[in-house]
Amino acid sequence: MSGPAVVYWVETSERAGEEELAVAARRAFAAAGLGSRVRGLTAVKSHFGERGGKGFVPPRVIREVVELVRAAGGTPFLTDTTTLYTGRRTNALDYGALVLEHGFTPEAVGAPFLCADGLVGANETEVPIEGVHHRSVALAADALRASSAVIVSHATGHLATGFGATIKNIGMGLASRRGKLRQHSRLRPEVVADRCIGCEDCLPNCATGAIGPDARRTGKTPVMAIDAERCTGCGECLASCRQDAIRFDWKVGSRQLQEAMAEHALGWVRRMAGRFGCLTFVAHVTKNCDCMGRREAPLCPDVGVLAGTDPVAIDQAVCDLLRERNGRTLEAMSFPKLDGSVQLAHGERIGLGTRRYELVRVG
Ligand code: SF4
Numbered sequence: 625m626s627g628p629a630v631v632y633w634v635e636t637s638e639r640a641g642e643e644e645l646a647v648a649a650r651r652a653f654a655a656a657g658l659g660s661r662v663r664g665l666t667a668v669k670s671h672f673g674e675r676g677g678k679g680f681v682p683p684r685v686i687r688e689v690v691e692l693v694r695a696a697g698g699t700p701f702l703t704d705t706t707t708l709y710t711g712r713r714t715n716a717l718d719y720g721a722l723v724l725e726h727g728f729t730p731e732a733v734g735a736p737f738l739c740a741d742g743l744v745g746a747n748e749t750e751v752p753i754e755g756v757h758h759r760s761v762a763l764a765a766d767a768l769r770a771s772s773a774v775i776v777s778h779a780t781g782h783l784a785t786g787f788g789a790t791i792k793n794i795g796m797g798l799a800s801r802r803g804k805l806r807q808h809s810r811l812r813p814e815v816v817a818d819r820c821i822g823c824e825d826c827l828p829n830c831a832t833g834a835i836g837p838d839a840r841r842t843g844k845t846p847v848m849a850i851d852a853e854r855c856t857g858c859g860e861c862l863a864s865c866r867q868d869a870i871r872f873d874w875k876v877g878s879r880q881l882q883e884a885m886a887e888h889a890l891g892w893v894r895r896m897a898g899r900f901g902c903l904t905f906v907a908h909v910t911k912n913c914d915c916m917g918r919r920e921a922p923l924c925p926d927v928g929v930l931a932g933t934d935p936v937a938i939d940q941a942v943c944d945l946l947r948e949r950n951g952r953t954l955e956a957m958s959f960p961k962l963d964g965s966v967q968l969a970h971g972e973r974i975g976l977g978t979r980r981y982e983l984v985r986v987g
């Protein structure tokens with residue numbers, strides 16, 4: 625059995641401002657020696673916020689990370705992937721515009737934004753793994769083409785996983801649309817008939833021809849239906865429908881979702897071994913994740929910035945610090961019926977990392 629992982633912690637004040645977080649990020653990055661992992665085209669993977677949201681790691685801090693990457697000899701670019709749900713991040717163009725609206729302009733942060741999974745989430749690479757649920761995971765291709773990466777995560781509660789930070793930022797955040805669907809749902813989409821306006825925007829995007837006018841309906845305007853036998857669950861129709869008329873059943877169990885998420889993270893971590901580092905912000909910790917697109921008050925005082933190279937160890941340290949500081953777990957403060965430690969236990973089981981860590985406080 626290998627020894628514990630080292631996790632570096634720079635403590636901040638209880639309501640850290642952007643400048644304080646930027647300084648903490650610089651110190652954590654240096655203490656963990658993350659610069660030694662940087663080379664060539666370097667992805668700075670973060671979540672740049674859903675419209676109306678506030679809790680995401682801000683441009684001032686991302687600029688600091690970009691400067692650190694450049695100083696270490698890398699050529700940084702900001703990256704993330706498109707989403708399954710209907711919002712402002714469903715395709716690369718809308719997400720690119722939102723990134724600029726949120727202040728992550730090349731002038732402000734010093735690097736451009738590139739969606740790692742392409743225009744509609746289909747730029748993907750299948751990576752074989754030895755997981756419990758998956759033998760192969762579908763990941764954003766350009767997140768694997770980068771020479772190195774800095775994973776910039778924001779710890780929050782989550783309505784389906786209870787807790788989300790580094791593992792989620794990699795496992796869900798670097799999965800292609802197909803990879804996200806595999807994690808979220810084993811079911812096929814359905815058309816919500818009273819929302820479908822018959823525009824047919826979805827048709828050219830369905831590679832298998834599974835979606836088409838519902839022959840059982842005889843009205844003037846066609847309403848789409850999906851042939852479950854031909855549907856692969858790729859989610860292309862979800863991205864192309866602007867009427868929110870395509871729905872998936874998200875009622876997949878939290879345990880299965882967390883385990884699948886850890887397995888997708890494993891695929892990326894294995895491919896990028898020795899070429900990535902993690903900075904995880906335990907500040908402005910909210911009940912919901914940054915996908916929610918609304919301003920939420922923090923649940924608890926800020927803890928600071930954690931750095932290291934083992935996503936399981938970092939997330940374990942995040943959970944422990946939050947529990948010690950608040951006398952109860954993050955899930956108890958947000959979604960008490962969920963247990964976010966499933967992703968940690970499964971991550972350790974499949975070799976993503978270790979829950980045993982040595983916490984080095986950076987003075
Ligand atoms: S894109 Fe949406 S609204 Fe248009 S036909 Fe397809 S399902 Fe109906």
Ligand code: SF4
Nearest residue numbers: 830855856858859861
């Ligand atoms: S999920 Fe993919 S295969 Fe299924 S109907 Fe939608 S576009 Fe077609």
